Amino acid sequence: MxxxxxxxxxxxxxxxxxxxxxxxxxxxxxxxxxxxxxxxxxxxxxxxxxxxxxxxxxxxxxxxxxxxxxxxxxxxxxVGALLEAHGFYGNLTGAENLALTATLLGAPAREIDRVLEIVEMRADAGRKVAGYSLGMRQRLALARALLGAPxxxxxxxxxxxxxxxxxxxxxxxxxxxxxxxxxxxxxxxxxxxxxxxxxxxxxxxxxxxxxxxxxxxxxxADLAPEILLRTDDDARARTLLGGRSVSPADTGLAVALRPGEDADQAAAALNQILVQAGLAVFALGAREQSLEDIYRRVAAPAYPKAEAA
Ligand SMILES: Nc1ncnc2c1ncn2[C@@H]1O[C@H](COP(=O)(O)OP(=O)(O)OP(=O)(O)O)[C@@H](O)[C@H]1O
Ligand SMILES: [Mg+2]
The missing domain is CATH 3.40.50.300 (P-loop containing nucleotide triphosphate hydrolases)
Structure with missing residues (x-):
């Protein structure tokens, strides 16, 4: 590529x-x-x-x-761009602001309708930008970035x-x-x-x-998933799984996979060891690592969780 x-x-x-x-x-x-x-x-x-x-x-x-x-x-x-400071003219309408950019780009007038449609701003395109909400300005800014299909x-x-x-x-x-x-x-x-x-x-x-x-x-993929498990005797489970890297998790234990090891196969193998030793396995499953885990490793230790959207 x-x-x-x-x-x-x-x-x-x-x-x-x-x-x-x-x-x-x-x-x-x-x-x-x-x-x-x-x-x-x-x-x-x-x-x-x-x-x-x-x-x-x-x-x-x-x-x-x-x-x-x-x-x-x-x-x-x-390049089409959207930056924090939009630099719209407040006394012009949304459509007029786009028309200025379209003229600069040499883009045809129908481009304005096309991009307004994409950001669902046609209904408000005739209003002055000074009266727009923050979200409406952001939509208009995206529309401007899309003008001319860069x-x-x-x-x-x-x-x-x-x-x-x-x-x-x-x-x-x-x-x-x-x-x-x-x-x-x-x-x-x-x-x-x-x-x-x-x-x-x-x-x-x-x-x-x-x-x-x-x-x-x-x-x-670089970060292999872990197997999370919970039993009626996690201390003993830890001993039984002594050949692996086991660490305490929020509830129960987290077992690291070996390089190249399949998560399902590992889960089945762990389950067998624990059950054969007489332990009750309450929960057992693979947990995929997220971007958050990756970020924690390379950057800030106390990074705030992403807001739910
Ligand atoms: N014009 C400027 N004069 C002096 N320092 C600046 C200027 N612009 C940015 N900086 C500094 O450069 C650093 C990087 O700023 P930048 O705006 O690129 O961060 P950012 O990753 O976009 O942050 P944010 O998520 O807050 O938008 C900051 O320390 C900032 O204070
Ligand atoms: Mg910034």
Missing amino acids: AAAIETEHLRRRFGARLAVDDVSMTVPERAVYGFLGRNGAGKTTTLKMLLGLIRPSGGAARIHGVDIARDRMAAARK PVLILDEPTNGLDPDGIADMRGFLRSLPERTGATVLLSSHLLGEIEQIATHVGVIHDGRLVLEGPLSRLK
């Missing part, structure tokens, strides 16, 4: 602070790449550099092979301010976009659960450094 976005040793300094430190990331074509990091990690700064809005202090970035420093306009033409979308926290229905709609839309249009999506979030539900690929940024990157499926 060719890369839609590639950075090499990208850096950005603000005074003494290195906001982005040696970031080399690869976003494959047609990926939905979740760029994950806590507040202040460097997500927005990285995305702004990719959009040519701020200059890197070092390193390089390419969008579909076009170097953003050498040919900023050609790179920008390939091959690359760069979205900074796109679900910010959306209600649960809006978040679900946005998720479904972004997830299906690569297949429907061939586009590549790079989106940032501080919510693990959200990335896990949308992304095909993940990059984790922590203190300005990219600490982890890869397909979501591979990252999950």
